[in-house]
Amino acid sequence: MKYVIIGSGVAGIAAIEAIRSVDGAGTITLVGDDPHGFYSRPGLAYYLTGELPDGALFPKRREDYQRLHFQSLKGRVKRIIRNRCQLELDEMGTLGYDKLLLALGACSTPLEIPGSRLEGVLKLDHLSDAKHIIRLAKKGKTAVVIGGGITALEIVEGLVSRGMKVYYLLRGDRYWSNVLDEHESHIVEQRLEQEGVILHFYAEVAEIKGRNRRVIAVCLNDGNILKCDLVAYAIGVSPRTKLADVAGLEIDRGILVNEYLQTSDPNIFAAGDVAQVYDPSTKSSVLDSLWSPAREQGFAAGLNMAGQRKPYLKSVPFNVTRLAGLTTTIIGVVGRGRDEDLVGIARGDSETWRQLPDAIVAQDGFEVNRLRLLVGEKTLLGAVVMGDQTMSFPLEKIISNNMDITSIRDHLLTPNTNIADVIAGFWTKTAERVM
Numbered sequence: 001m002k003y004v005i006i007g008s009g010v011a012g013i014a015a016i017e018a019i020r021s022v023d024g025a026g027t028i029t030l031v032g033d034d035p036h037g038f039y040s041r042p043g044l045a046y047y048l049t050g051e052l053p054d055g056a057l058f059p060k061r062r063e064d065y066q067r068l069h070f071q072s073l074k075g076r077v078k079r080i081i082r083n084r085c086q087l088e089l090d091e092m093g094t095l096g097y098d099k100l101l102l103a104l105g106a107c108s109t110p111l112e113i114p115g116s117r118l119e120g121v122l123k124l125d126h127l128s129d130a131k132h133i134i135r136l137a138k139k140g141k142t143a144v145v146i147g148g149g150i151t152a153l154e155i156v157e158g159l160v161s162r163g164m165k166v167y168y169l170l171r172g173d174r175y176w177s178n179v180l181d182e183h184e185s186h187i188v189e190q191r192l193e194q195e196g197v198i199l200h201f202y203a204e205v206a207e208i209k210g211r212n213r214r215v216i217a218v219c220l221n222d223g224n225i226l227k228c229d230l231v232a233y234a235i236g237v238s239p240r241t242k243l244a245d246v247a248g249l250e251i252d253r254g255i256l257v258n259e260y261l262q263t264s265d266p267n268i269f270a271a272g273d274v275a276q277v278y279d280p281s282t283k284s285s286v287l288d289s290l291w292s293p294a295r296e297q298g299f300a301a302g303l304n305m306a307g308q309r310k311p312y313l314k315s316v317p318f319n320v321t322r323l324a325g326l327t328t329t330i331i332g333v334v335g336r337g338r339d340e341d342l343v344g345i346a347r348g349d350s351e352t353w354r355q356l357p358d359a360i361v362a363q364d365g366f367e368v369n370r371l372r373l374l375v376g377e378k379t380l381l382g383a384v385v386m387g388d389q390t391m392s393f394p395l396e397k398i399i400s401n402n403m404d405i406t407s408i409r410d411h412l413l414t415p416n417t418n419i420a421d422v423i424a425g426f427w428t429k430t431a432e433r434v435m
Ligand SMILES: Cc1cc2nc3c(=O)[nH]c(=O)nc-3n(C[C@H](O)[C@H](O)[C@H](O)COP(=O)(O)OP(=O)(O)OC[C@H]3O[C@@H](n4cnc5c(N)ncnc54)[C@H](O)[C@@H]3O)c2cc1C
Pocket: 006, 007, 008, 009, 010, 011, 012, 031, 032, 033, 034, 040, 041, 042, 043, 044, 045, 075, 076, 077, 078, 103, 104, 105, 106, 124, 125, 126, 150, 151, 154, 240, 243, 271, 272, 273, 274, 288, 289, 290, 291, 292, 294, 319, 320, 321, 347, 348, 349
C-alpha cells in the first residue's frame, strides 16, 4: 500500500503514527512545504515572548522519525490528479498514491485593506512568521495589533515583552466576546492595560500608510492616525481548501469528511484544521482549530487509511491557554454565537464553543480566580476557569463524561454559592466512577 500525507503538522504526523501502528510494510511519503518540519504551533506564543528557545518547539527527536520509517519530501503539492491517483509536486515531478491524506491546516485570513502588502505588516502562521516578528520587534518602537481571539493577544504579549509600545485594536466593545463573558473580557483588558497596552474598541482600520514600501502608520475610520513601525493581524483563519476544491472534492467552509475522515473521494482523507468533520452526536459538520482535535483526527484518519474502520468521535473541545498572563481553560460549550472581531474561526478556537448553549450560568470568583459554568438540565455543558486551575481537571471529566449533576444542580444555581466547593464535593464522591 502506498500512503501519501500532505502537511507536516500534528495531524499529518499523527496519521503516520497510526498507519505504522497497524501496517509495518506499506510505504509512507510525507510532503510538507514548511522548511522547519513539525513543531508546536501553540508553543509559538512562548517563543515570541522569549520564554521558549526554538529548540524546545520540536516535540520529536530523530529516532522517533526513524522508528516510523517514512520518506519526507520538502516541497509543495500543486495539484491532485484524481483519475490517476497522482500528485503534481512543485519542481519534483509526480507522486502516486493509493491512500492520500490532506492535512493542510489553515492560514491566517488576509487583511484586505489598502497598505496590507507593505513591509512590516505581519501574521502568525508558521515558525518563520514568528522569527520575522522577532526580527522586526525593536525595543522603544511602536506596533499596532489587529484582531480578537488568542493569536492576536499572543502577538500583543510577545511584542510587549520585547519592549514595544502596543496599540491593540478591537472591532467590538470587548475582548473575545463570543467565548468570554463581559467580566472575563474585562479581566483580560485590565491586565493588558496594566502592562501598558493601549486598547482601542470599535476600531475599524481604513488603511495602512507606508513610506519607501515600509509601514509608518495605521489610519482608522474615525479619523485617528496611529504612527507605528509594525502592524500584526490575526482576524481569523481559513482552512486551506483550494487543492481539494480544484480536485472536485466536496467542500463547505473546510473539506467535508464523514466520521471516518473520508472525503467525497473514498481514497482521499482529510484531518486537522483543514477538515470540516461530521459529528454524529450533533449531526452537524464543524470546524475546530485546536491542536488536540487535529492530532486525534490525524490518528483516526491514519487508521482508516490503513483499512481499520474506526470512527472519529469528537471529544468535548478543551483548551488551556494564557490570556494576558492568566492561565485560562475553556471546556465544552461556553459561547455566545458570532464575534464581530473575527472572520470565521480563530486559532485555538472551536466552533462548538460558539454554539448558544441551552443553559443557565453559574459563576463565582473574584478578580483573577474565576469560574463560570454552563449548567444544563442534567449535565454541565461547559466551563471557563481563569486563574486557579484546581477545578479544570474535574470539570473536564464531569463535562466530557456527561455526568449527571442533578444532585447538585439547585445548589450550583443558588445565589452566592461557592460553586468551586460544590464541584469539589461532587467530584470527591463520584471520581472513581470515571477514573
Ligand atoms: C500562533 C498559534 C497559536 C495557537 N494556539 C493554540 C492553542 O493555544 N491551543 C490549541 O489547541 N491550538 C492552538 N493553535 C492551533 C493549532 O496549532 C492547530 O489547530 C494545529 O496546529 C493544526 O494542525 P494541522 O496538522 O491540522 O495543520 P498545520 O499545523 O497548520 O499543518 C499543515 C501543514 O501543511 C502544509 N501545507 C499546506 N498546503 C500544502 C501543500 N499544498 N503542499 C505541502 N504542504 C502544505 C502547511 O504549510 C503546514 O505546514 C495555535 C496555532 C497558532 C499558529
